[in-house]
Amino acid sequence: xxxxxxxxxxRAQYGLFFSFLAVIAGIIVGLLLLALSLVxxxxxxxxxxAALDLxxxxxxxxxxxxSTTEGLFTGAGNYWDAANQxxxxxxxxxxxxxxxxxxxxxxxxxxxxxxxxxxxxxGRETIATGRIVGSSFNSPRRFAILSAGTxxxxxxxxxxxxxxxxxxxxxxxxxxASRVLLVSDRxxxxxxxxxxxxxxxxxxxxxxxxxxxxxxxxxxNPFKRGDIIITSGTGGLYPPLxxxxxxxxxxxxxxxxxxxxDPANTSFAIVEPPFEPAAVAAEASPTDAP
Amino acid sequence: xxxxALTGRTRIGREPAPYAPYVPAATVIVATxxxxxPIISMSGWFPDFGYLAFxxxxxxxxxxxxxxxxxxxxxxxxxxxxxxxxxSVLLWSATMLALDLIDRRTMWRDYWIEWIVASVLLAIxxxxxxxxxxxxxxxxxxxxxxxxLVISICVFPVSAWVVARVDAWRLRR
Numbered sequence: 196x197x198x199x200x201x202x203x204x205x206r207a208q209y210g211l212f213f214s215f216l217a218v219i220a221g222i223i224v225g226l227l228l229l230a231l232s233l234v235x236x237x238x239x240x241x242x243x244x245a246a247l248d249l250x251x252x253x254x255x256x257x258x259x260x261x262s263t264t265e266g267l268f269t270g271a272g273n274y275w276d277a278a279n280q281x282x283x284x285x286x287x288x289x290x291x292x293x294x295x296x297x298x299x300x301x302x303x304x305x306x307x308x309x310x311x312x313x314x315x316x317x318g319r320e321t322i323a324t325g326r327i328v329g330s331s332f333n334s335p336r337r338f339a340i341l342s343a344g345t346x347x348x349x350x351x352x353x354x355x356x357x358x359x360x361x362x363x364x365x366x367x368x369x370x371x372a373s374r375v376l377l378v379s380d381r382x383x384x385x386x387x388x389x390x391x392x393x394x395x396x397x398x399x400x401x402x403x404x405x406x407x408x409x410x411x412x413x414x415x416n417p418f419k420r421g422d423i424i425i426t427s428g429t430g431g432l433y434p435p436l437x438x439x440x441x442x443x444x445x446x447x448x449x450x451x452x453x454x455x456x457d458p459a460n461t462s463f464a465i466v467e468p469p470f471e472p473a474a475v476a477a478e479a480s481p482t483d484a485p
Numbered sequence: 486x487x488x489x490a491l492t493g494r495t496r497i498g499r500e501p502a503p504y505a506p507y508v509p510a511a512t513v514i515v516a517t518x519x520x521x522x523p524i525i526s527m528s529g530w531f532p533d534f535g536y537l538a539f540x541x542x543x544x545x546x547x548x549x550x551x552x553x554x555x556x557x558x559x560x561x562x563x564x565x566x567x568x569x570x571x572x573s574v575l576l577w578s579a580t581m582l583a584l585d586l587i588d589r590r591t592m593w594r595d596y597w598i599e600w601i602v603a604s605v606l607l608a609i610x611x612x613x614x615x616x617x618x619x620x621x622x623x624x625x626x627x628x629x630x631x632x633x634l635v636i637s638i639c640v641f642p643v644s645a646w647v648v649a650r651v652d653a654w655r656l657r658r
Contacts, residue, residue: 214552218585221556221578228560228571233620239570246564250521258523331567332520332531333633335618335625338567339525367567374567379527381623402618402625404527459525 240351244369247340251328251372255342258328322466323347327362327375327458335402337380339363339458341466344371349466352432357464360438360455361385361426365466375464378439378454379404386429387439389422398424398439398452406440409449418442418450431471499657508655509542509549512648513558520566532637533610535562539577540606541641541648543584544599555581569617576613580606603641608634 231238273280325343343349345368355362355375363383367374376383379400387398387408395411408424410417422442428435440452456464502508516538524531539558542549550558559573566573587602611634615627652658 215582215585217551217553218555218578218582221553221559222575222582224556225559225571225573225575225578229569229575229617230571232569232571233617236569236621242564243567243570250518250565254521254523257521261523327525329521329523330525330527331529332524332526333529333533333637334566334568334614335529335630336567336623337527337529381618381625382621400623401629402623403529403629457527459527 240367243367243374244344247367247369247372247374248344251340251342251344251369254329254340255326255372258326320468322353322468323349324463324465325349325373327461327464328372330377330458335381337377337400337402337404338366339375339377341365341373341375341464342371343466344369344373346370347466349373353466353469354433355464355466356434356437357456357461359457359461360440361433362456362458362461362464364432377458378456379406385433385439386427387424388427389417390425390438391419391422392417395427395429396424396449401451404454405443406452406454407449408440408442408452413448416445416448416450418445420445422450422452423455424452428470432469434467434470501656502654505655506550508651509546509648510554510558512651513538513542514561517558517562517565528632530633530636532633532640533566533607533614535566535573536577536607536610537637537641537644538648540580540584540603541644542652543581544603545645545648545652547585547588552581552585568614569621572613572617576610599645600638600641603645604638607637607641611637 323343325341325347327339328342329340331338339362341349341355349365349368351365351368353365355364361378363375363377363380365373366376377400378385378398379402381400381402383400385398386395388395394417396408396417397411399407399409401407406424408418420442424439424442426433426435426437426439438455440454442450442452444451513535517535519534535558539555555577556574559575559577560570562568562573562577563570583606584602591598611630612627615625615630618625
């Protein structure tokens with residue numbers, strides 16, 4: 196459909212005209228699909244899951260290769276400075292042993308206190324474990340691909356964590372893989388609090404791998420560099436006491452934190468059931484409320 | 486030319502590969518599937534590979550594929566890169582139409598004009614993604630979209646070069 200005048204051939208003129216119509220039809224279809232994905236994104240759950248299943252096994256296999264190569268390099272690096280590292284690790288081990296004894300004492304005390312209070316403990320169960328195998332490349336959204344899907348029991352909306360901290364929550368689930376909305380995505384808002392002092396704060400991603408944290412109460416900026424942010428369990432989706440990030444920079448009414456669970460270095464991610472499924476369900480269907 | 490006889494390879498009897506009409510669309514799909522690479526990007530500064538390949542082909546040739554193929558190619562891109570479904574369908578079809586209208590107006594083209602046209606298209610791509618992200622609850626300031634835009638504009642010549650090589654290969658030039 197390139198040439199401006201296709202000549203006298205009636206057939207060529209019609210061909211040009213119909214190719215224009217086809218492109219305009221493509222634009223209209225695109226607009227309709229886009230409108231539907233803005234208004235009712237769950238309409239595409241099935242097809243998005245299927246697309247994930249197609250690519251995720253390949254991504255997973257390649258990820259193995261990449262991490263093996265990375266492992267070789269860091270392994271070689273470790274040999275380079277072995278003597279120094281050994282001495283440092285020994286010192287650290289001594290310090291850790293002392294801390295561990297303290298922690299054990301605190302743990303015991305904690306258990307006794309809880310027993311006297313008769314506090315109900317939430318059992319933490321694991322739905323599935325998977326690897327983070329890929330991510331979104333070039334949009335303002337921050338997604339990661341997790342190598343566990345509905346076959347393992349993963350459902351949309353479940354929180355995902357790693358041993359280091361909170362990773363995010365499931366937004367698309369295929370049979371073999373699922374897509375995770377990372378805590379650094381702008382649309383992911385996590386009710387949380389400061390580990391030091393327990394001041395309630397709100398953590399919201401910034402879309403570039405960092406997290407914005409703001410105190411719930413307006414006033415003095417409660418953050419210090421190095422503060423740890425943990426989930427509060429409010430809202431019922433994320434379990435409480437999961438570390439989210441560490442404050443690296445203060446700004447005028449809040450701070451910027453780096454996620455503790457770096458998806459690029461997270462070996463395993465754990466999918467857990469929503470902390471309070473009843474609360475999440477009530478929030479998801481506000482039409483039921485009077 | 487007499488000189489041509491001195492070069493070893495004859496140009497007679499060399500014809501385009503039988504699958505030549507499908508090579509451009511296939512390269513666009515391959516570029517789309519680059520998003521399946523196991524790279525975990527925290528900043529999201531990678532270029533939109535599918536769209537880069539798409540406009541590189543369209544700027545090199547007026548008819549790399551039948552115009553209506555833009556919509557299904559865009560749908561494939563949406564599915565595999567995790568964009569909202571419909572974003573690339575709309576953008577890629579609109580790109581076909583816009584470049585066709587531009588082709589009717591411009592008298593001549595050179596590398597610089599192509600690069601400028603590509604930069605404008607990539608900027609529209611980034612702007613649209615930013616706008617749709619804002620509508621779906623992830624509004625970030627627009628300056629955060631500038632680094633990926635600059636990177637994709639810088640990558641365009643590379644993509645155009647690769648596409649030109651693939652084109653020469655499929656036509657057995």
